[in-house]
Amino acid sequence: MSLEVGDQLPAQDFPIHRVDLVRYAGASGDFNPIHWNERFAVEVGLPNVIAHGMFTMASAIRVVTDWEGDPGAVIEYGVRFTRPVVVPDPEGAVLNVSGSVREIREDGLVEVDLTATVDGQTVLAKARAVVRPPA
Amino acid sequence: MSVDPSLIGRTYPPTPPYEVGREKIREFADAINDPNPAYRDAAAAQALGHPDVIAPPTFAIVLTIPAGHQAVMDPEVGIDYSRVVHGEQKFVHARPVRAGDVLVVDVVISDIRAAAGNDIVTTESKVRTLDGELVSTAFSTIVARGTAA
Numbered sequence: 453m454s455l456e457v458g459d460q461l462p463a464q465d466f467p468i469h470r471v472d473l474v475r476y477a478g479a480s481g482d483f484n485p486i487h488w489n490e491r492f493a494v495e496v497g498l499p500n501v502i503a504h505g506m507f508t509m510a511s512a513i514r515v516v517t518d519w520e521g522d523p524g525a526v527i528e529y530g531v532r533f534t535r536p537v538v539v540p541d542p543e544g545a546v547l548n549v550s551g552s553v554r555e556i557r558e559d560g561l562v563e564v565d566l567t568a569t570v571d572g573q574t575v576l577a578k579a580r581a582v583v584r585p586p587a
Numbered sequence: 588m589s590v591d592p593s594l595i596g597r598t599y600p601p602t603p604p605y606e607v608g609r610e611k612i613r614e615f616a617d618a619i620n621d622p623n624p625a626y627r628d629a630a631a632a633q634a635l636g637h638p639d640v641i642a643p644p645t646f647a648i649v650l651t652i653p654a655g656h657q658a659v660m661d662p663e664v665g666i667d668y669s670r671v672v673h674g675e676q677k678f679v680h681a682r683p684v685r686a687g688d689v690l691v692v693d694v695v696i697s698d699i700r701a702a703a704g705n706d707i708v709t710t711e712s713k714v715r716t717l718d719g720e721l722v723s724t725a726f727s728t729i730v731a732r733g734t735a736a
Binding site for chain 1: 615619621641644669674676677
């Protein structure tokens with residue numbers, strides 16, 4: 453595959469509902485009640501239950517791994533959590549993720565910038581992966 | 588009260604060995620709604636060149652959050668955990684975590700700073716096999732809101 457800087461990866465939308473956060477809490481071991489208990493979340497000043505940052509991070513990299521095919525090709529992946537993803541019940545939220553090729557290194561590895569938004573507002577900044585390109 | 592920057596460089600003992608099971612990887616992949624067969628089917632993973640099913644790129648967090656709690660909960664670090672939010676996260680993978688790995692995590696406090704009244708603490712967690720092979724390094728930055736005043 454011939455890649456160029458600026459190439460877009462297929463964008464994806466990821467719906468998030470409360471049950472996803474409960475399941476992620478169980479699988480990850482992060483039972484912080486801000487991720488499942490509305491009463492607690494409001495008491496600590498949040499608008500509502502918020503998604504685990506790591507759930508958002510795990511969802512966003514799928515734009516890279518679904519494009520690449522081999523999730524083991526992800527060499528580096530980092531994000532900054534800039535804004536909580538509020539997940540009201542029962543409506544939930546939708547995470548919109550797009551990616552573009554930032555750089556093609558001399559060693560062949562590809563740097564991808566990810567953009568992750570909810571309702572048009574950025575929730576991950578400096579979201580960047582280094583990946584071996586698709587065969 | 589601000590966190591004491593002289594604690595940069597503090598290390599914590601290796602975590603107890605964690606055996607990565609195929610069903611744990613599947614459970615985690617299900618929990619992030621990721622249907623990739625490399626997380627579930629050994630033959631699919633092997634077709635990609637892996638010896639067994641591999642874990643998603645963020646799976647190591649299952650090990651590194653509890654490991655990092657050694658620092659976050661360290662009374663000498665003195666973070667008010669009720670005010671902690673996750674600021675940044677980064678993984679550098681030498682190779683994917685895979686089923687059958689038995690992993691230990693070494694944690695070091697790599698940075699402490701204060702900004703805008705918040706305490707900001709970064710830990711670096713090295714994930715290794717029992718044989719000492721480096722699998723991943725995880726960098727976690729947590730922010731304790733309003734505690735550095």
